[in-house]
Amino acid sequence: MTIVLAGKSPQKARVEEILRSEGFECVTAASPRDAKELSRDFPVILLGNSAVDLFLSDDVFAFRKISGLGAGEPAVFLLDYGSDTPDYVLPLVLRRAVSTALSKRPVFILARSVRSGIPGVEKLYFDARNAGAAIIKYEELSIQRSDDICEISVSDGIYRYTLGTPLLVDCAIEEDKEAIEYAKALRIHTYGSNRINEDRWFLSPGRTSRRGVYFLDTGLIVSDRLKDTIFSIADELRRSPDAQQETRAHVDASKCAFCYTCFRVCPHAALEPDGSAAAMKVIQPLCTGCGICAAVCPAKAIGLHGIGHIGIEPGSAGKTLAFCCENSAAIAADTAFRDIDADIVRIPCGGSLDGESIAAALKTYSRVIVAVCADEACRHFDGSVRSMKQVEKIKQAVGKLGVDPGRIGFVRVSHAAPAVLRDAAGR
């Protein structure tokens, strides 16, 4: 089985070695464009190498001076200052602190909390203490600067210390810009301008928004975890996606206006232009069946296999219809609607709901609930935000028609708090 490695990393040889031991053949993508082409046929692992840049609090104290200064002056590594230091930075800082301490320089590590749950960190703390570094857990901290010295006053809640140092090391992360280029070419979800993966419960380490494309930032990942992550990627690649899901989108090429809307909104990069048909087509193995494309398609050219048009049976006045996202509300519905006379329409994602369905439901039901996942819990990234916007739009429109917008409810729920859904429906 072939796997494509894209991006640069000093750990690349190691990644390749692990992959080979798992029975993969590695091919290297030369450019983002190359990676894009290869990603059609093979899974891709994008390597990033974000660096942790240990910089001094000011230019005056350039870090390179560290070796040139008198041995007696202490170096202070400051963590959690301004904001919490991310856990992947911690081992890197500790390693740097150990090596500094071993060069017979007093070292202080100031942290708001000592975190040891990260694999390998306990040992580093131990090494640091052995090398003579003092670790201070602070509650309050203030810094006074003069030309060549920083006066740091720290309190751990019981005692107060004052440290004078010319070497105050703060920590920041320098993202791998090249990896971002690759990410754009591979059309995986990025956040802000330069973060490839956000903390989402449904993304296991290394996974991205696109199936078959993985992202390993070897600069940030703790080395023990690298191997485990690659193992789990290898395991995943051996699975059949067919067994995983039933619903997928399909494009009716005769209706497609080739407007690229679906291409732009698909969170999983599952659509591509089919030039010969002058229409979009769904890359079946990448489609997760969320239905966002079907909801936004202005030509109604996209349908979902397994789910036809959301059929709404005529309800009776006084009855409630709940559009329930399969990932959250639909699971909670059994418990939540035990005592409520409500009809339930299961939808694959909040994003698959269009205004027409909401309006049509209002025609026959006296109350319509749209129940979806919390925004950042949405497996399809912005599906639940989209549903909220649809609801807002329809509410505004029906308000102008003289229909009570209060008949439409919107609630963010989880399967693990069903009474919230019940309250929304039973209002």
Place this chain on the structure above:
Amino acid sequence: MIVAELKPIEEIISTIESYERVLIASCGTCVTVCMAGGEKEARELASLLRLSPSMENTEIRVVNLQRQCDREFFEAADEDAAWADAVLSMGCGAGVQFMAERYSKPVIPALNTRFIGVNRDVGYWTEVCQGCGDCVLEKTGGICPVARCSKSIFNGPCGGSSGGKCEINPDTDCAWQLIYDRLKTLGRLDRLYETIPPRDWSLSRDGGPRRIRRSDVSTEVK
């Protein structure tokens, strides 16, 4: 592409509520792509109109036309149009008028046709052309002063340009700043030294309704 947007729904209702049978006709080209008058919008509008208490006695049908600016496509709507008392066209202004020519019943616009524009992002369009009939883009680095300068001036910027933004609102780029930046990257700032003379607006709408006849294609003898 022609960019349009749906009229306020209360305005649409006020124009059609007196009819008993209304046909909504979508258009599959520009207005579909700009998400104003395609099948999705037509169906959504239909289901919203059915909710309106003042439209209770109105029956609504939807027909999806591929294009409203070529008459052959109307055939698909003929049957439904014969049934209807009025047609609500979701085409651009051209589509509405062309439908009105074909059917001897009220044809009502559902959209406001806004401008000729481009899609900059999902759900975001900006005006780039006014169809003024005499293109000066060659002189201005490919950025149109007629459509993109609030005052359509040819020797800009005016005194209202500040920090690269137009005086009418800080979200609007000053077209002349864009022209300057563009010519600068092209190394053609010399273009700016040339005073563009007052232009001939007769090629624009000011010359009256415009028409083009291609003599090599049109066999009609004048």
Place this chain on the structure above:
Amino acid sequence: MYYNKHYKRLGVFVRCFMKNVLIVGGGLAGCTAAKQLSKFGIPSILLESSSIIGGKVRDYGCKADSRCSQCGVCLAGNLWEAVENDPNISIYYNARIFDLYKNGDGFTACFLSGPETHELNVTDVIVASGFTDYAERSLGAAEIAPSRRILTGRNLETLLKGRTSDSIFEHEPASVAFIMCFGSRDIKEKAQYCSRVCCGYATRSAKVLRHYYPNAEITLFYMDLQTVNSSPRYMDELRKNGIRFERCRPARIGSEESLPVVTYENSEGLQKKTFDYVILCGAVHPCPDAAFLSDITGLRVDENGFLQYVLPPEMTHVYLAGCASGPKSIYETSADAAGVAARIANFNFGDGVRQ
């Protein structure tokens, strides 16, 4: 496309048909592994000691305030139902394994399910026996007064799961304390390790409480804080939301006039403070059967009491999933169990054994 091609070439199907897996424990790890195996076409036998599968996670509540806090409970989703209805999975409730011996290439497992004894042949075994919640074990100990207002983490989870759109507790609390590292980082309890999960649990729960009760005073007593979320501002946000952090181990949690009283020491000396509710964020301790399971499976019990591999599981055909091998978050447990299932389904990769 590419998946199918290679999938077939590997011939996984052929091998999978010959497998049959025994899973000890019907919690999140066991169910995830069973479901995953079923996707590969491998039948499994799930032994659950209680009358309902899902273990502790089944009662966990959502910890989103207005935003998802990425607690991972959603991973359970409709898993239980899916496992119950899966034709590839046979579930034995109220089950207890009492013997397991080698039989040819596989094992014979002897277990009780209710009053009946069963004996089945399996090719592989997954030990997913889970963990013990220290807080539950310790209720009634000398330092902890019995009180309805002193809740274990699990009690709170149940409340969170049952919460309505405007309340969690019966009464609106004016003050809530979370006692973190309860039973971990504690030499006395022979649990010097960090349980790793209670920080996330406590801080997320605190956020939900803050969302429901904006005026309540919320205090977290901690010994050691982990990074919960990759968002670097997470702890800052908590502090900004008025959640107080107090670094100490409370000496006693008593009860006066039916309200819990926490005695602790800080820089200003010994403090005594009454709270409306005290929540004990119990440590993850090894499951009580660990020693027995170690005897019958050949796994090793480590210094903290968790089970560990002696040899790579591909050689022994005994796998570990979830918290049986140490504290894990929901999300790590799920990934671990899915990984184990994949390893069973694909025995012959590369050189065979992962180091």
Place this chain on the structure above:
Amino acid sequence: MAGISRLQSVFESGGFAVTAEIGPPMSANASHVEKTADILKGIVHAANVTDNQTSIVRMSSIAASCIAQSRGVEAVMQMTCRDRNRIAIQSDLLGAYALGIRNLLCLSGDHQSLGNQPQSKNVYDIDSIQLIKAVADMKNEGVFMSGKKSKNMPKFFIGATANPFADPFELQMIRLRKKIDAGARFIQTQAVYDIGRFEAWMKEVRRLGLHEKAYIQAGILVNKSVKSIEMTRKVSGMQIPDDIVERMRNSDDAEREGVLISLELIDKIRKIEGVRGIHIMAVGWESIVPSIVKEAGLSAD
């Protein structure tokens, strides 16, 4: 009235020109213009009469200019391209000249969306540079914009505006050159607060020799209060250094401080080579103009 304007003769005789501003009223009442003209008479060489400034409907600049001239203050009639097409512009120019108006300041005009009738349609048939060219062609070639020759064409003394503080600098300079090349004989600048930037701009003007082709008049805005300077600061294209705003804030007598600031600026501006006059904008506070002119040691005589 003489063939050439007084303003032109002041410039040509090497004098330092002082102009002020008259804002026509939002009514048909002539007395407002008359009162302002009476204040300015004998104090300034000429006064600008604005053309529906900030797109708010006011008495037409032609009429107000006539009224001012009838009270003995020479008008600099402002003409924008916002409201008239080339037919109306040329016709108005013929009329204005016939009524004795000799100075003309050509502008683009504020966009109508800034005013109180944002629903209106704008014209911009031609822009300010094309307008300058058209007026110059009338004067020099005796032709209309259509190219048709005619006798007795208006021979205005043509002015234009410039903003030394707008970015990009290079582009602004190109436009100034285009205006002067088109036929502008005098240039009134945006209000000057930042002397450093103004000096830099003048340096470039001198390098290009533009000060020899047209007379440069620096704009001076007189602020009466802290509020007024803060409002001025928000106007697009205006730059006011912080220390000046601070001075106004910290002063007990803001009115006096405003005058002092203006006097200091005038003093500095007069020393800059190539500056040939000042244009005082005392929006709604015209009564202060005489004392500023006197205290600055300037005179219209």
